Every structure is written in C-alpha cells, then in structure tokens.
Amino acid sequence: MRLCFLVEEHYRHDGMPNEVIRQLTAWGHHVDVVRPGGSLLxxxxxxxxxxxxxxxxxxxxxxxxxxxxxxxxAAGVTTVNDARSIRGVRDKALAAALGSARGLPLPPTYAVASPELLVEIPDELYPLVVKPADGSSGRGVHLLPSPDRLGALLPALAGEGMLIAQPYVPNPGTDIKVYCVGGELHATERCSPLHPDAAVRERRVPLPAEVAEIAARVGEVYGLDLYGVDVLLGPDGPVVVDVNDFPSFRQVPDAAARVAGAVLDLARAGGGRTAVPPCPPARPYALPVAVPAQAAARAGDGA
Known part of the structure; x- marks a missing residue:
C-alpha cells in the first residue's frame, strides 16, 4: 500500500509515529512523509x-x-482518522458541546474568546481548570483556585485564542488514559497535568468496566478509530476531561505494530467510522453502552 503521513516538526523525532512508519516500511509498504510545518506546499x-x-x-x-x-x-482520499472527526475533538469547545449533547460525562464547559470574560463565570463554580481550546500535550493548562486570582493569570492567557473553562474535578492527582487501537482498549495511570509533583509512575492498570464503556462510547460519539481518552475518577463517577486523535499510545504492548496494523485495516476498508448523528435532548450518562468484544474481554485484566 502507499500511505502518506503528515508529521509536524514537534513529532519529527518522536517514537510515535516514526516507529509506526518503520514498521509499515518493514512490511513492504511505501510511506511518504510530509512535514506541513516545515515545507513549501x-x-x-x-x-x-x-x-x-x-x-x-x-x-x-x-x-x-x-x-x-x-x-x-475533499479529494476523495481515505484519512485516518476521519478528518471531520479530528476537527471535532481538536477544538475542545466544540468537543465539549458535541460530547455533552450525545450523553458523555463531561464537566460543564464555558468558552471565551478573551480571558477577561472569565470573570463572568459564577464564583460557586471555582476552582476552575482553564486551557486553550486548541491545546495539546498539557500545554497552557491552568488551575484557577478562586476569582480573585484571575487578574494574575491574565498575562499567561493572553494570545491563547479561544479558551475553555471547566469546574475542577476533585481527584487524587492522577488520571486514567485509555487508548483505543484496533478495537481494543488499553488503560494507563499517570500524573494529572495539574498535579505534576504527584509521585506516580506511568503504568498500565486494570480498566474498570464503567470506564471501558465510556471510552468505547467516545469513539462512537466522535467517529474516531485511533484515539486516547483522559478520564478522572471524580466523587460522582468517571468524567471525560480530554480526547486525543492519534495519541502516543505509551505503555500499549507492541504499540507500533498494533497501530500500523490498524492503519492498514482502515486504509483497506476505505476509512473508519464517522460520528454518531445528533441525538434528541441529552440524557444523563446512565444507560448501558455496548463495548467492543475485545474491550470487554480485556476490561477485567487491564489489557
């Protein structure tokens, strides 16, 4: 097969996707690499x-x-993931609206075009987590403990463009990162970006059935096949705090081969799924959701 990988300069020397590209090449496939941020196009x-x-x-x-x-x-080429689905999660304000409308457990989310507008958020919702709507890799994530601290944070938020703000979900300083590849779910525990001093080494962990259901539903809601989900185990149950297309897949066994195989399967099939259509008025996330057979089988052993 002939594949084209779009790789930003930020990931030029990263294991993911370079190891995937090497694996595909070793299997006899032709891979062109385009660097959109460092090339005249x-x-x-x-x-x-x-x-x-x-x-x-x-x-x-x-x-x-x-x-x-x-x-x-637009030219009819198969993309991995679906291009419209990627847009739906890379804009975190849009992702919050889509996920909430389709029943995912997300925190209440505010969006502002100017950081000064954060002053209008009700005081009782503090502390707040504030981050860029187009952020990634934990960039620009801030914990705003109280309204009187907003003024001091404004310089750091200037120039970030659209921002989102969500009430802080109490947690022990860790979150669960669930990776989906080839229809299988793999869970890891890691330090929360808001608690970088937590003494937690990133490691694979058992995947609770409730989190597995939510992670599988995320793929259906946003139309993603290769993705990661950040979940906090809050006092009222699991909460989705971020969704990433084509994440690092750290701690996933044989990640390069698994991702390479998934890319080939999707290319042969002419693409993966697309987002589920909008539903009637949102319901609380309570009804059981079907989990892919592979995910259900692995939910109990953390695979």
Whole structure:
C-alpha cells in the first residue's frame, strides 16, 4: 500500500509515529512523509486522488496538518482518522458541546474568546481548570483556585485564542488514559497535568468496566478509530476531561505494530467510522453502552 503521513516538526523525532512508519516500511509498504510545518506546499498538486491509499495525521493542534488532511478528504482520499472527526475533538469547545449533547460525562464547559470574560463565570463554580481550546500535550493548562486570582493569570492567557473553562474535578492527582487501537482498549495511570509533583509512575492498570464503556462510547460519539481518552475518577463517577486523535499510545504492548496494523485495516476498508448523528435532548450518562468484544474481554485484566 502507499500511505502518506503528515508529521509536524514537534513529532519529527518522536517514537510515535516514526516507529509506526518503520514498521509499515518493514512490511513492504511505501510511506511518504510530509512535514506541513516545515515545507513549501504546492496545494494544487499535493493532493491527488489515487496517489495514496490513505493519509494519516500526527500533528499538534492548531498546526497546518489538519488543513492538508481535510484537503485530501475533499479529494476523495481515505484519512485516518476521519478528518471531520479530528476537527471535532481538536477544538475542545466544540468537543465539549458535541460530547455533552450525545450523553458523555463531561464537566460543564464555558468558552471565551478573551480571558477577561472569565470573570463572568459564577464564583460557586471555582476552582476552575482553564486551557486553550486548541491545546495539546498539557500545554497552557491552568488551575484557577478562586476569582480573585484571575487578574494574575491574565498575562499567561493572553494570545491563547479561544479558551475553555471547566469546574475542577476533585481527584487524587492522577488520571486514567485509555487508548483505543484496533478495537481494543488499553488503560494507563499517570500524573494529572495539574498535579505534576504527584509521585506516580506511568503504568498500565486494570480498566474498570464503567470506564471501558465510556471510552468505547467516545469513539462512537466522535467517529474516531485511533484515539486516547483522559478520564478522572471524580466523587460522582468517571468524567471525560480530554480526547486525543492519534495519541502516543505509551505503555500499549507492541504499540507500533498494533497501530500500523490498524492503519492498514482502515486504509483497506476505505476509512473508519464517522460520528454518531445528533441525538434528541441529552440524557444523563446512565444507560448501558455496548463495548467492543475485545474491550470487554480485556476490561477485567487491564489489557
């Protein structure tokens, strides 16, 4: 197969996706690598239907890579993940609206175009977590403990563009990162970006059935096939605090081979799923959700 990987400069020397590219090449497939942030791109010639079996995106949020992927999709090229689905999670304000409308357990989310507007959020919702709507890799995440601390935070928020703010979910300083690849779910525990001093080494952990159901539902809601979900075990149950397309897949056994195999399967199938359509008025996340057979089988042993 002929594949095109869009790799931002930030990930140029990263194990993911370079190990996946090496694996695909070792299997005899041809992989072209385009670096959208470091190349002069002739858009009228770059995307040609039939030149590649699929395009794969591994770039930072807000970078030019997603524009190229969307151009490829418009030309009829298969993309991994679906380009519209990636847009739906990379804009965190949009992701919050879509997920809430479709029943995912998300914190109440406010969006502001100017950080000064955060003053209008009710005092009783503090402490707040504030971050850029197009942020990634924990960049620009701030814990705002009380309204009187907002003024001191404004310089750090200036220039970040659209921001989202959510009430802080009490937690022990760790979150669960669930990775989905090839229809299987893999869970790890790691330090929360808001608690970098927590003495926790990133490690694989058993995947609670309730979290497995939510993680599987995330893929259906946003139309993702390769993704990661950050979940906090709050006092009222699991809460989804972030969704990433094509994450690092750290701690996933044989991650490069698993991801490479999933990319090939999706390319051969002409793409994966798309987001579920909007539902009637949102219901609380309470009804049972079907989990892929592989995920259900692994939920009890943390695989």
């Amino acid at each position: 002739r858009m009228t010639d770059l995307v040609r239907a039939g030149a590649h079996d699929a395009w794969v995106l591994k770039t930072v949020s807000g970078g030019p890579g997603l524009t190229l992927l969307e151009a490829a999709a």
